[in-house]
Amino acid sequence: xxxxxxxxxxxxxxxxxxxxxxxxxxxxxxxxxxxxxxxxxxxxxxxxxxxxxxxxxxxxxxxxxxxxxxxxxxxxxxxxxxxxxxxxxxxxxxxxxxxxxxxxxxxxxxxxxxxxxxxxxxxxxxxxxxxxxxxxxxxxxxxxxxxxxxxxxxxxxxxxxxxxxxxxxxxxxxxxxxxxxxxxxxxxxxxxxxxxxxxxxxxxxxxxxxxxxxxxxxxxxxxxxxxxxxxxxxxxxxxxxxxxxxxxxxxxxxxxxxxxxxxxxxxxxxxxxxxxxxxxxxxxxxxxxxxxx
Amino acid sequence: xxxxxxxxxxxxxxxxxxxxxxxxxxxxxxxxxxxxxxxxxxxxxxxxxxxxxxxxxxxxxxxxxxxxxxxxxxxxxxxxxxxxxxxxxxxxxxxxxxxxxxxxxxxxxxxxxxxxxxxxxxxxxxxxxxxxxxxxxxxxxxxxxxxxxxxxxxxxxxxxxxxxxxxxxxxxxxxxxxxxxxxxxxxxxxxxxxxxxxxxxxxxxxxxxxxxxxxxxxxxxxxxxxxxxxxxxxxxxxxxxxxxxxxxxxxxxxxxxxxxxxxxxxxxxxxxxxxxxxxxxxxxxxxxxxxxxxxxxxxxxxxxxxxxxxxxxxxxxxxxxxxxxxxxxxxxxxxxxxxxxxxxxxxxxxxxxxxxxxxxxxxxxxxxxxxxxxxxxxxxxxxxxxxxxxxxxxxxxxxxxxxxxxxxxxxxxxxxxxxxxxxx
Numbered sequence: 068x069x070x071x072x073x074x075x076x077x078x079x080x081x082x083x084x085x086x087x088x089x090x091x092x093x094x095x096x097x098x099x100x101x102x103x104x105x106x107x108x109x110x111x112x113x114x115x116x117x118x119x120x121x122x123x124x125x126x127x128x129x130x131x132x133x134x135x136x137x138x139x140x141x142x143x144x145x146x147x148x149x150x151x152x153x154x155x156x157x158x159x160x161x162x163x164x165x166x167x168x169x170x171x172x173x174x175x176x177x178x179x180x181x182x183x184x185x186x187x188x189x190x191x192x193x194x195x196x197x198x199x200x201x202x203x204x205x206x207x208x209x210x211x212x213x214x215x216x217x218x219x220x221x222x223x224x225x226x227x228x229x230x231x232x233x234x235x236x237x238x239x240x241x242x243x244x245x246x247x248x249x250x251x252x253x254x255x256x257x258x259x260x261x262x263x264x265x266x267x268x269x270x271x272x273x274x275x276x277x278x279x280x281x282x283x284x285x286x287x288x289x290x291x292x293x294x295x296x297x298x299x300x301x302x303x304x305x306x307x308x309x310x311x312x313x314x315x316x317x318x319x320x321x322x323x324x325x326x327x328x329x330x331x332x333x334x335x336x337x338x339x340x341x342x343x344x345x346x347x348x349x350x351x352x353x354x355x356x357x358x359x360x
Numbered sequence: 361x362x363x364x365x366x367x368x369x370x371x372x373x374x375x376x377x378x379x380x381x382x383x384x385x386x387x388x389x390x391x392x393x394x395x396x397x398x399x400x401x402x403x404x405x406x407x408x409x410x411x412x413x414x415x416x417x418x419x420x421x422x423x424x425x426x427x428x429x430x431x432x433x434x435x436x437x438x439x440x441x442x443x444x445x446x447x448x449x450x451x452x453x454x455x456x457x458x459x460x461x462x463x464x465x466x467x468x469x470x471x472x473x474x475x476x477x478x479x480x481x482x483x484x485x486x487x488x489x490x491x492x493x494x495x496x497x498x499x500x501x502x503x504x505x506x507x508x509x510x511x512x513x514x515x516x517x518x519x520x521x522x523x524x525x526x527x528x529x530x531x532x533x534x535x536x537x538x539x540x541x542x543x544x545x546x547x548x549x550x551x552x553x554x555x556x557x558x559x560x561x562x563x564x565x566x567x568x569x570x571x572x573x574x575x576x577x578x579x580x581x582x583x584x585x586x587x588x589x590x591x592x593x594x595x596x597x598x599x600x601x602x603x604x605x606x607x608x609x610x611x612x613x614x615x616x617x618x619x620x621x622x623x624x625x626x627x628x629x630x631x632x633x634x635x636x637x638x639x640x641x642x643x644x645x646x647x648x649x650x651x652x653x654x655x656x657x658x659x660x661x662x663x664x665x666x667x668x669x670x671x672x673x674x675x676x677x678x679x680x681x682x683x684x685x686x687x688x689x690x691x692x693x694x695x696x697x698x699x700x701x702x703x704x705x706x707x708x709x710x711x712x713x714x715x716x717x718x719x720x721x722x723x724x725x726x727x728x729x730x731x732x733x734x735x736x737x738x739x740x741x742x743x744x745x746x747x748x749x750x751x752x753x754x755x756x757x758x759x760x761x762x763x764x765x766x767x768x769x770x771x772x773x774x775x776x777x778x779x780x781x782x783x784x
Binding site: 110 | 427428432435436439440459460461554555607608609610611612614617618748749750753756757760761764766783
């Protein structure tokens, strides 16, 4: 018996070993190094003197860090829940279609997701261009007949980028929801119909509780992805007031690559790392607790 | 299976033989950031070099995104020995590059080996390539902000002189009056892309004789007078926006289109758009056009300017190969000696022999605006200067938004000073 168990451990180790090694070398070790770096006054490349907690004190009191924090929080607010809700509504609608029509519609919604961010940026940049953009005709209605730049007018920047992000990424969420919806047995709906439950009641009492694990998953994936937002915000703000719309990852980028401050950039990255861990664990626990109730 | 293995072996032997034959020839890996109309000219120059040096030296060129993407990639790749053999660089950014250890020294012997020396360039240009007397860059051109004009529209308004060039544009009130007259029926008096307005403002700051940086006097905009001059310059451009002479928000490609579609008689831009106009005109898609120096709206002539130069990345950890370096220097010298073609891209050659040649003097409109080089205002010599550097960030964060009314001009000027001095 004992021998068997030992052998099992050995097999398990052999199977898990390669992954653990690669994970350790390519993720855990660099993360530890980054944590060490955050206590030094290092430039982007090379080593620096040990400065203890100085960088943390400095970054936490830096005005631009606060700006980046609130901008990121605002972006999360604008995308995470709206994206999840819109995806669920579209998934419910698509789920009612049948056969090839469903496949076609699903493909249409999924198509933007496979585009690289540069293509998404260029496409939308022309659509919203202030002189020649397609949407300016519509936007002008709300601005006294005059076109207005959606990415250079600071209060409109985050909502615009959030809209483009939702358009771009909802395809994947829809796919997850469709998978979840297909897992709900049709018999439950049949039984509910026999008991003369209406559509809204069916959604409330059957679909929503049964799809909840998927919703919790989508929300968590979204939260992590949007906390790490960089690409779209960076691209749309090039040539504009980047400091006014800066996000946390962009702040790390600016410190490291534009100001040559490796130590401070590592500090900002550690703070973001901490925030993501705390928030996502909290959110997942909260959502799970709700689901089990 | 066996057959295909055999075939594989054959193919790989053949490939190895091929690479062996090519080893006698030096490959120079080249990075630049020239993606506009001038990039096409640069590719032609590279092709010309490669054709002339077949079997000897071949340039392998790559064009990367201008600005931060280019400069960060060059810095990081150079630090681990994976950088190119040669790269284009802005002279304004040399102090920062040297500070971050990106560049390798270009010695007098290197220069002599390729048959060039400091005397081939203006004193100002060769000095700008040095830090504390050590040379890190070989100048290639000087470029700056110029005024493009629509000859047909100006002639109609009686603004073309007997020499065929625009007349009577100087003086702030006078110039504003001209812009006002053109602004009607959905047309704009002048096209200035929002993200580029800082160059106009820096030029107007220079026209008032302002000092941007003086280390001994306390850093950026050392006196209140300098700050007032910056505010005045912002007020001019903001005035154009407020009066509707130019759109509030306009991206560079759209601003170019405003001019080329005849919606605006003037366009303030760097000289790198010259080839775009030349090409459009050659296709019969553009009106009669020209380019001259910026009008003098304050006391002196002045225009924002910078220089492209060639640098050799430090590539730390990689052994210096003398043959490779000689080949790189040969490329640099050849490019400078053939920079008349580069002048076709709108730039003013840094190489004296080319700039002073009759061929360059005959180039139009280049020779109409070449005068800006004498009264140019450069970025100050500090590690904060240059594109993709804190100075560039400060322009976009404080000064451009001041032209659109997002920040009060005087506040913007003060915020820019404080931001930059805080980073010294």
